Amino acid sequence: xIKIAYTLVYYLxxxxxxxxxxxxxxxxxxxxxLFKNMSMQLSAGHIYGLLGKxxxxxxxxxxxLAGLVYAQxxxxxxxxxxxxxxxPALLEQICFIPEEFYLPAVKIDSYxxxxxxxxxxxxxxxxxxxxxxxxxPVGQKLINMSYGQKKKVIIAFGLATxxxxxxxxxxxxxxxxxxxxQFRKIMASALTEDRCIIISTHQxxxxxxxxxxxxxxxxxxxxLKASVEEITEKLTFKKVKEIDASIIYAEPxxxxxxxxxxxxxxxxxxxxxxxxxxxxxxxxxxxxxxxN
Amino acid sequence: MLLKRQWLDFGKIYFGVLIVLVGIIIxxxxxxxxxxxSGHFFDYDGNxxxxxxxxxxxLLGFFFISIIASGYYNNLGQKSRAILExxxxxxxxxxxxxxxxxxxxxxxxSYLLVFYIVDAGFVKYLNSNLPAFxxxxxxxxxxxxVDGIFYEVINDANYLRYSRYFFVFPFLFTSIFxxxxxxxxxxxxxxxxxxVMIFTGIAGYIIYKIGYLLTQDMVSISIVSKEDSVLxxxxxxxLIITIIMWLITFIRLKEKEV
Numbered sequence: 424x425i426k427i428a429y430t431l432v433y434y435l436x437x438x439x440x441x442x443x444x445x446x447x448x449x450x451x452x453x454x455x456x457l458f459k460n461m462s463m464q465l466s467a468g469h470i471y472g473l474l475g476k477x478x479x480x481x482x483x484x485x486x487x488l489a490g491l492v493y494a495q496x497x498x499x500x501x502x503x504x505x506x507x508x509x510x511p512a513l514l515e516q517i518c519f520i521p522e523e524f525y526l527p528a529v530k531i532d533s534y535x536x537x538x539x540x541x542x543x544x545x546x547x548x549x550x551x552x553x554x555x556x557x558x559x560p561v562g563q564k565l566i567n568m569s570y571g572q573k574k575k576v577i578i579a580f581g582l583a584t585x586x587x588x589x590x591x592x593x594x595x596x597x598x599x600x601x602x603x604x605q606f607r608k609i610m611a612s613a614l615t616e617d618r619c620i621i622i623s624t625h626q627x628x629x630x631x632x633x634x635x636x637x638x639x640x641x642x643x644x645x646x647l648k649a650s651v652e653e654i655t656e657k658l659t660f661k662k663v664k665e666i667d668a669s670i671i672y673a674e675p676x677x678x679x680x681x682x683x684x685x686x687x688x689x690x691x692x693x694x695x696x697x698x699x700x701x702x703x704x705x706x707x708x709x710x711x712x713x714x715n
Numbered sequence: 716m717l718l719k720r721q722w723l724d725f726g727k728i729y730f731g732v733l734i735v736l737v738g739i740i741i742x743x744x745x746x747x748x749x750x751x752x753s754g755h756f757f758d759y760d761g762n763x764x765x766x767x768x769x770x771x772x773x774l775l776g777f778f779f780i781s782i783i784a785s786g787y788y789n790n791l792g793q794k795s796r797a798i799l800e801x802x803x804x805x806x807x808x809x810x811x812x813x814x815x816x817x818x819x820x821x822x823x824x825s826y827l828l829v830f831y832i833v834d835a836g837f838v839k840y841l842n843s844n845l846p847a848f849x850x851x852x853x854x855x856x857x858x859x860x861v862d863g864i865f866y867e868v869i870n871d872a873n874y875l876r877y878s879r880y881f882f883v884f885p886f887l888f889t890s891i892f893x894x895x896x897x898x899x900x901x902x903x904x905x906x907x908x909x910x911v912m913i914f915t916g917i918a919g920y921i922i923y924k925i926g927y928l929l930t931q932d933m934v935s936i937s938i939v940s941k942e943d944s945v946l947x948x949x950x951x952x953x954l955i956i957t958i959i960m961w962l963i964t965f966i967r968l969k970e971k972e973v
Contacts, residue, residue, distance in 0.1 A: 491801055491973040509969075514804035525795040527723045537720040541804040 440464045441588065441619045442488060447497035449480075449487060457483050459643040460497070467587070468616045472634030473623040474700055479640040481623040482522065485590050488621070489519045502587060515542050518581035522593040526573050528566040531559070535580070542584040550583035556605060570597040578606070582613050589613070589620040595629040607633045627696040637696065639703050646703050649714050651694050657713045659686040660695040671709050672702035685713070717805045717813050724796075725817055728786050733825065736779050740833045743771055748837055751847045761859045763841060763848070768864045772830060779826050780885055784818040784892035785904040788968070792900035797973045811965045818889045827865075834864050880946040883953040890960035897967045 442465040450456035457480040465471060475481045486492045487499060490506030490513070499506055504513035527534065531554065539545040554561065557575040565573060574597050581589065595603050610633055614620060624630055637654065639647040649657075663670070664679040673682040681695065683702045703710055747767040758764065790796035803810070841861045848858045868874045895907025 486973060489802060491798060493970075493972060509801065509807060511804040511806055511809075514802055517802065519798065519802050521795065521798045523795040525790075525793070525799055528727070529723055533723070537723050538803075540716050541720070 441467045441502060443498075443500040444487075445498045445500075447487065447499065448495045449483060449492070449497075450495065451483075453495070456495075456643055458494075461644055463638070463645055463648060465619055465621065467619045468614070469636050470610065470614055470620040470622065470634045471636045471638055472627070472630050472696070473621055473638045473640070474625075474627065474696070475623075475640035476704065477625075480643075481640060482592050484640065485519070485592055485621065485623055488588070489517055489590055490514075491519075511541075515544075515584070516587045518584050518586035518589045520574075520577055520581050520589075520591040520594055522596060524573070524577055526565040526568075526577065528564055530564055531561050531576060534565060534576075538580070539583075542586070544585035546583045546585055550579055553579035553582060553609065556609065557602070571599060571602060574598060575602065578609075582609070587618055589618065591620070591622045593624055593626075594622060595624060595626050603629050627700060630696070637694075637699070639700065641704060641707065646707055647699075647710065647714055653714070654699065655686070655692055655694050656689075657686055658683055658699075659690050659692040660698060661692060672698075672706050674698060674701065717803070717809050718816065720803065721813050721817065724790060725787060729783060729817070729822070732779065732782055732786075733829065736775065736826070737829055737833065739775060740771070740830060743767070744833060744837045747771075748841060749848070751844070761857050763858060763861050765861060765864075768834065772864060776826055776830070776885065777888060780818070780822045780889050781892045782904065783822040784889040785896050785907060787814050787818050787893060788896040789903055791897060791968075791971055792903070794973055797971070801971065801973065807969045808965070811961075811968050814893060814964070814968075815961065818893050819886050822889065823885045831863065831865055838863050877946070880950045881953075883950060883957055887953050887957045887960070890957045890964070894960050894964045894967065897964055897971065 442463075444461055444463045447458050447461040448456060449458045449461075461484075473481050473484065483492065487494055488501055488506060490501075490509045493507050502513060502516055504510055506513060529537075535547070535550065539547070539550075554576070557572075557579060559568070559572055559575055559579070565576060568576070574594070578591075578594060595606060598606055607629070610620065610622075622630060622634065634651065636650045637647060638645060658671075661682050661684065662676065662679055663673070663682045666673050666680060666682070669687075670680075670682045670684045673680040681698050683695075683698060686692070748765070749763045790800050800810075805813075838861045845858050845860065862870075868878060891911060892904070892907050895910065896903045899906045
């Protein structure tokens with residue numbers, strides 16, 4: 424009862440920060456830490472895009488948030504709970520879609536009957552709508568479905584749980600082109616004021632126009648955490664013929680260079696996430712003055 | 716709710732092993748039960764030779780319950796399945812209790828039931844064919860009705876006196892193999908069996924050495940008169956080890972990472 428009351432008070436008073444990470448130290452062995460004193464707050468009502476090189480720790484960060492791995496030190500607070508305790512009250516508020524997943528050799532109906540009762544807010548109608556939208560053959564056993572179809576089932580199930588925290592690790596892997604568009608549409612409509620969505624991906628173009636905040640991991644810490652609005656306010660992404668001193672980072676392209684430069688004149692430009700990603704990795708220190 | 720969900724995965728393995736088990740019991744019974752054509756099938760009192768049942772019961776029972784227990788948490792050794800398992804909104808204690816329910820209760824009692832049914836079937840068959848035994852080989856000795864294996868144990872005071880002290884053994888085996896299934900990520904059965912052999916070997920050697928050092932200048936006496944206390948100690952030690960194994964399993968389950 425005390426815990427429930429605490430959680431209720433937490434929701435009423437802390438609607439902003441859904442996740443608080445303080446001085447997180449984590450690694451798979453003590454000699455090579457993956458995160459050193461990482462701190463960050465994530466809020467409800469946002470879709471965060473988690474980017475980073477291979478081995479930067481994207482999946483590990485997501486696993487830390489879900490309580491699937493334990494930090495060496497530091498504190499993690501997810502919806503008022505400590506994830507490492509794996510309390511059912513928290514678990515039913517987390518929808519975790521891993522990159523590699525398993526589905527049993529049963530039909531969708533059986534899967535739902537066995538798993539949906541664990542989530543008291545599970546929306547059966549919404550699940551059926553998503554299954555229809557994804558064009559999933561209902562009568563087929565899950566194990567006989569293609570990887571993409573299985574992924575759609577697991578995404579549909581996860582969203583239908585009405586979990587407040589949606590964590591997705593490479594969700595667009597295995598989805599065909601129309602499905603990726605469907606995925607973006609569904610995820611955009613799934614965002615509510617009390618929901619926080621974190622998507623880790625290498626396929627940055629799949630998340631175009633979907634994420635509103637970029638989190639970039641590099642060298643054991645967060646290299647960048649900024650909203651798309653903030654990024655495009657401070658930086659501009661342009662195609663230029665020649666490189667000049669104002670350009671922070673540029674990559675050669677067919678018609679010149681794709682460049683990132685300070686947005687001195689408040690120009691409107693579309694965030695090129697791939698370019699930004701490469702720019703941050705290459706010139707991290709040059710971007711530090713723009714994003715604290 | 717959790718039991719129902721766990722059954723989705725566990726049920727298939729369980730039924731698979733159970734079907735194989737029934738097949739093995741039937742095959743071995745069919746091969747070893749006395750037939751009128753075979754010789755030396757009864758003793759001087761006219762009891763048909765059904766002794767093979769005891770060894771079969773214990774050996775198959777050990778393999779069945781240990782295989783079931785060893786496979787219960789094997790999904791925790793696979794990343795994708797472990798995520799699904801650990802993210803299921805139920806407490807670690809509930810998940811642990813579900814494991815105990817399936818491995819210690821369902822597997823042990825279903826084994827007893829299956830063995831009882833198959834044994835009863837063969838016993839009924841033999842009893843309905845007793846005249847054939849009498850007429851073919853020995854007309855002087857009357858062949859007695861065959862009793863079911865459990866009926867023999869329950870109705871024989873001597874059997875019951877000894878066997879009641881060993882009732883915890885099946886739970887000890889399941890607790891050890893359940894711990895192995897959560898401790899090791901792959902090859903749970905082999906690794907658990909190896910670990911048990913090494914551990915019991917070392918522990919046995921140490922106990923023998925300590926016992927020898929402590930008693931080398933003493934006179935040995937028979938402990939037959941204290942047989943009951945030895946059996947009671949066996950019962951208590953087995954029970955304590957079983958509980959410790961379950962406790963460690965729970966802790967390992969709580970600490971499990973993906």
